[in-house]
Amino acid sequence: MSTQGTTSRLHSGPGLPADVLAELRGFVGDQHVLVHDGDVEPFSRDATPLFRARPDAVVLPATTAEVSAILALATRRGIPVTPRGAGSNLAAATIPEHGGIVLVLTRMNRVLEVSQGELLAVVQAGTTTATLADAAAAKGLLYAPDPGSRTVSTVAGNVAMCAGGLRGLKYGVTRNYVLGLEVVLPTGEVMRTGGRLWKDVAGYDLTRLLTGSEGTLAVITEITVGLLPMPATSSTGVAYFDNLSDAGRAVAQIIAQGTLPATLEFLDNRCVNAVEDYAQLGLDRQAGALLLFGDDGGPDVVAASLQRMADVCTDIGARGVTLAQDIAGSEALLYARRCSLPALARLAPITMLEDVTVPRPKLAEMVDTIDAITAKHDVTCATFGHAGDGNLHPTVVFDPGDGDARHRAEAAFDEIFHAAMALGGTITGEHGVGAAKRPWLAARLGPDQLALLKRIKTAFDPAGILNPGKLGS
Amino acid sequence: MTDRDIFDKDLLAACISCGFCLPACPTYAMTQDERSSPRGRITLMRALETGRLDEDDPTLQEQSSFCLGCRACETVCPAGVQYGALLEQWRDHQWRGRHVPPAALALRTGMRAKPLIEAAGRIRGAAKPTGPARPDVEAHLMLGCAERAMFPQLSKAVLRLLPDAVDVPSGQGCCGALHAHNGDSRTAHRMAEELGEVMPGVILTTAGGCGAHVAQVLGRERVRELSEFLLQYWGEHPDRLPDLRRLTVDGRPVRAALQDSCHLRNGLHVTAEPRELIARVADYVELPSAGTCCGAAGTYSILRPEDSQRVLDIHLDEIEAADLDYLIVVNMPCQRQMINGLKRRGSKVRVLHLAELLASAL
Structure with missing residues (x-):
C-alpha cells in the first residue's frame, strides 16, 4: 500500500517521541498506553488474513474526554491514529499501516439505556453487538442487525463498517438502525449527530456519512440505535435444487409474489459437501444448491409465509423441500449455514x-x-x-x-x-473496504467520486491522521 | 526469518484470527484487552515462533502465565484450534531457566515423589490400594495426587457408589496433568503412560483436569470421568443401581448447582451427565457462569492468587444470589477453590464433590 496524499506529512520512524508518550500517559494512565514490542504485537492484526502492521503505541481510553485529548494531540503532532473495536473485521480496516497509535475502544463498553417507550438503546462504543441485542431482548425488543461476528464485534465497529448480517433483506443493515452518534473529530471536538429521533432532517445526514466511514472521519464513542418489537415467533425451511440457477429463480419468485422473508441463505454444492464432511447433517450432497428460507412474526403469518415459499420451491422443481416443525427443527436447519465457515476454515x-x-x-x-x-x-x-x-x-x-x-x-x-x-x-x-479492498475502490467509484471522498476526508481530518491509507485518504 | 520449532506447525497455523474466542475467554472478559485473549496469545506465540519476539519479552512471560488454560476458547473456535496443546508447548519453552515461576517448579518436583503421595493417601485415609490391577473389574479407580491428600473422602465415596465394580490398583502416582499445565509436558506424558501401565484398561477419575490429560496421552477410550461412568454402568447394569433418595434440608428439597470442571467440559466434553445425576437427588439450579472457569485452573490459584480471586468473585456473587444449599464440583482444585472462597465470604453454602453428594443419598 503506498503512502499518498495527506499521509505523507505524518510522523514516521521507530516509536513516538517521549513527550507525546508522556502526554498520552497523563490522559489515560500509564497502564493504558502500551509501547513495548510484545504489548503492541497483538494489535498488529485483525480478522483479515495476510495483513499485519505493528503500531508504535496502543492506547485504551475510558472516556470520550480522553479520546478527545488523544486525537487533539495526534492532530497537533501529526501522529496516525487507527481506531479499533474488537478487531473482528475482515477488510484489514484496523491494520495500522502507517504505524502510530492504535486507539482501542473496548474499555468503553456500557449499555447506557434501553427504552421501550422510545424503541431505542444507547450504548458506548465498545459494547459488543450481542450484548446490545441481549439487553434489548430482555425488554422484549429486537436489535435487527446480526453480523456473523455479533458475539465478538463492537457496536461502534459495526457502525464504522456498516455491518450487515443474515436479516438484511427484511430488516436492512446497521445503517438503517443508527439514529444518533457521539463522535470525536480528529481535531478533538466532541459532537453529536442525529439523536433520538426517527425523523430529523436538520443538516446534512452526517450520521449516515459516518456510518461506514471505517474510522477515517471521526472516532465513534457512543451510539443511539433504533429497536423493533421482538417478533412473536420464527421458522425455517430448506430446499435443495439441481443447480444455482433454479435456486436463483426460486428467490426471484418468492420475492415477486410479495413475501419479504427474514432469512434467504444459500450454500453452493462445494459448500454443502464441506459442511456435510464436517458435521454429517444428512444434507443432499448431489444438490447444486441448498436454499434456507425463513420468516418471523405472528404464528399464523409465519406458517403461511413458510408454506408459500415452500410451494414456490416445489413449483420451480426443487429436489426436496423440508419445513421445520418447531424451534429446534429450525435451529437444526440453520446449523448448516452456521457451520459453513467452520467447515471451510478447517x-x-x-x-x-x-x-x-x-x-x-x-x-x-x-x-x-x-x-x-x-x-x-x-x-x-x-x-x-x-x-x-x-x-x-x-x-x-x-x-x-x-x-x-x-x-x-x-x-x-x-x-x-x-x-x-x-x-x-x-x-x-x-x-x-479497509486496506484489503482499497486497490479496487477507484474502479468501483470512478475518479470524480473518489476525488469527492478525498475532499470530505480533508474537511473532517485536515492533518490526515485518522486511519491513513483507507477510504478517502 | 526461520521458524524455531517451538510449536507444532500445523496447530499454530490453524488459527484464522477471526476473534470468535474473545467473548469465551475469562481473562479477556476481565481486561477487554486483546493481549489477554486467545487470539492475542496466539499472535504472541506466532511472533515467538518466527523470532519477531523472544522469550525474554515481558508480555510473553506475563500472558503465558495469565492464561487460565481453561480451553473455553476451543469450544467456540470455528477453525478447531487446539489451544490447550499450544499453551502447553508455549509454557514448555517459556517456563525454562529463570523464567520458571518458582511455585510451578516446586509443584512439579513435589508431585513426582510417588512414595510421598502414596504415604499421604494412607495417612489421610483415602481408599486403600487393592494390589495389582485386576482384569475382571469394569474400571480402575484413580486416586489422584493432591486429591488423595486433601480430599481422601472422594475415593471412599466412589467405592460406596460402585461396590465390586472397580479396584484401586497399587503403585499409582500423579498423572502428570499438573506438569503438562506448568511447562513440563514431556514429564507429564511419561507420568500418564506410567499410570496407564499400572492401570491397564479403563481408568475411572473423579477429576476433570486429570481425566483430560490422561485421555490426551492414553486415548479417550481409556478414560471415564465419574459421572459418565456412573450413568453408563448403571444403564448397563440396572441391578447395580442403588436406591438414591432425594436429599432434604429443613424438610424441603436440597437446592444444588454445579460448577463445571473446565477440562471435563472443554476437553472431555462431558456436561450433561453431572447435571443429570445431581437432579436425581436434589433440585438442580443452573448458575449463569457454571460453564466458565472458577479461577482454580489447576495450580493457577497458587501461581496467581489475585487474578484467581477476581475470576472466582463472579461465581461467588452468583452462588450467593441463587439461594443454594450445595455447590457441586467435579474436580479437586475447583473444590478447594470454592471451599476457600465461600468460607471467606462467610457463606453457608456447602461445597461437595459429586461423589460425596451421591454417596450421601445412599
Whole structure:
C-alpha cells in the first residue's frame, strides 16, 4: 500500500517521541498506553488474513474526554491514529499501516439505556453487538442487525463498517438502525449527530456519512440505535435444487409474489459437501444448491409465509423441500449455514472470506462466474451467502506453504471483483473496504467520486491522521 | 526469518484470527484487552515462533502465565484450534531457566515423589490400594495426587457408589496433568503412560483436569470421568443401581448447582451427565457462569492468587444470589477453590464433590 496524499506529512520512524508518550500517559494512565514490542504485537492484526502492521503505541481510553485529548494531540503532532473495536473485521480496516497509535475502544463498553417507550438503546462504543441485542431482548425488543461476528464485534465497529448480517433483506443493515452518534473529530471536538429521533432532517445526514466511514472521519464513542418489537415467533425451511440457477429463480419468485422473508441463505454444492464432511447433517450432497428460507412474526403469518415459499420451491422443481416443525427443527436447519465457515476454515490454514454483491437476479450467474474463475486459477473455493441480498461469500482456502497458492488466490479475487462490478455489483457488500479492498475502490467509484471522498476526508481530518491509507485518504 | 520449532506447525497455523474466542475467554472478559485473549496469545506465540519476539519479552512471560488454560476458547473456535496443546508447548519453552515461576517448579518436583503421595493417601485415609490391577473389574479407580491428600473422602465415596465394580490398583502416582499445565509436558506424558501401565484398561477419575490429560496421552477410550461412568454402568447394569433418595434440608428439597470442571467440559466434553445425576437427588439450579472457569485452573490459584480471586468473585456473587444449599464440583482444585472462597465470604453454602453428594443419598 503506498503512502499518498495527506499521509505523507505524518510522523514516521521507530516509536513516538517521549513527550507525546508522556502526554498520552497523563490522559489515560500509564497502564493504558502500551509501547513495548510484545504489548503492541497483538494489535498488529485483525480478522483479515495476510495483513499485519505493528503500531508504535496502543492506547485504551475510558472516556470520550480522553479520546478527545488523544486525537487533539495526534492532530497537533501529526501522529496516525487507527481506531479499533474488537478487531473482528475482515477488510484489514484496523491494520495500522502507517504505524502510530492504535486507539482501542473496548474499555468503553456500557449499555447506557434501553427504552421501550422510545424503541431505542444507547450504548458506548465498545459494547459488543450481542450484548446490545441481549439487553434489548430482555425488554422484549429486537436489535435487527446480526453480523456473523455479533458475539465478538463492537457496536461502534459495526457502525464504522456498516455491518450487515443474515436479516438484511427484511430488516436492512446497521445503517438503517443508527439514529444518533457521539463522535470525536480528529481535531478533538466532541459532537453529536442525529439523536433520538426517527425523523430529523436538520443538516446534512452526517450520521449516515459516518456510518461506514471505517474510522477515517471521526472516532465513534457512543451510539443511539433504533429497536423493533421482538417478533412473536420464527421458522425455517430448506430446499435443495439441481443447480444455482433454479435456486436463483426460486428467490426471484418468492420475492415477486410479495413475501419479504427474514432469512434467504444459500450454500453452493462445494459448500454443502464441506459442511456435510464436517458435521454429517444428512444434507443432499448431489444438490447444486441448498436454499434456507425463513420468516418471523405472528404464528399464523409465519406458517403461511413458510408454506408459500415452500410451494414456490416445489413449483420451480426443487429436489426436496423440508419445513421445520418447531424451534429446534429450525435451529437444526440453520446449523448448516452456521457451520459453513467452520467447515471451510478447517480445510486449510488460510481462509479468505470475501463478499462481492450483485443485483439479486444476477446471483446464479455470479456464482457460475466465480466457479469458472477459481477453476482457471486452480483455487479451492466454496460459496455461500445471503441470496436475498445478492451478497455472496466466495471463500478461498489455501496453505501458504503451497508454492504460489496465495498469488493464485489473489489473482482469482481480482477477476471476481471485476466480474461483480461488470454485473452491476460491488466489491464488498458488508465487510468493508479497509486496506484489503482499497486497490479496487477507484474502479468501483470512478475518479470524480473518489476525488469527492478525498475532499470530505480533508474537511473532517485536515492533518490526515485518522486511519491513513483507507477510504478517502 | 526461520521458524524455531517451538510449536507444532500445523496447530499454530490453524488459527484464522477471526476473534470468535474473545467473548469465551475469562481473562479477556476481565481486561477487554486483546493481549489477554486467545487470539492475542496466539499472535504472541506466532511472533515467538518466527523470532519477531523472544522469550525474554515481558508480555510473553506475563500472558503465558495469565492464561487460565481453561480451553473455553476451543469450544467456540470455528477453525478447531487446539489451544490447550499450544499453551502447553508455549509454557514448555517459556517456563525454562529463570523464567520458571518458582511455585510451578516446586509443584512439579513435589508431585513426582510417588512414595510421598502414596504415604499421604494412607495417612489421610483415602481408599486403600487393592494390589495389582485386576482384569475382571469394569474400571480402575484413580486416586489422584493432591486429591488423595486433601480430599481422601472422594475415593471412599466412589467405592460406596460402585461396590465390586472397580479396584484401586497399587503403585499409582500423579498423572502428570499438573506438569503438562506448568511447562513440563514431556514429564507429564511419561507420568500418564506410567499410570496407564499400572492401570491397564479403563481408568475411572473423579477429576476433570486429570481425566483430560490422561485421555490426551492414553486415548479417550481409556478414560471415564465419574459421572459418565456412573450413568453408563448403571444403564448397563440396572441391578447395580442403588436406591438414591432425594436429599432434604429443613424438610424441603436440597437446592444444588454445579460448577463445571473446565477440562471435563472443554476437553472431555462431558456436561450433561453431572447435571443429570445431581437432579436425581436434589433440585438442580443452573448458575449463569457454571460453564466458565472458577479461577482454580489447576495450580493457577497458587501461581496467581489475585487474578484467581477476581475470576472466582463472579461465581461467588452468583452462588450467593441463587439461594443454594450445595455447590457441586467435579474436580479437586475447583473444590478447594470454592471451599476457600465461600468460607471467606462467610457463606453457608456447602461445597461437595459429586461423589460425596451421591454417596450421601445412599
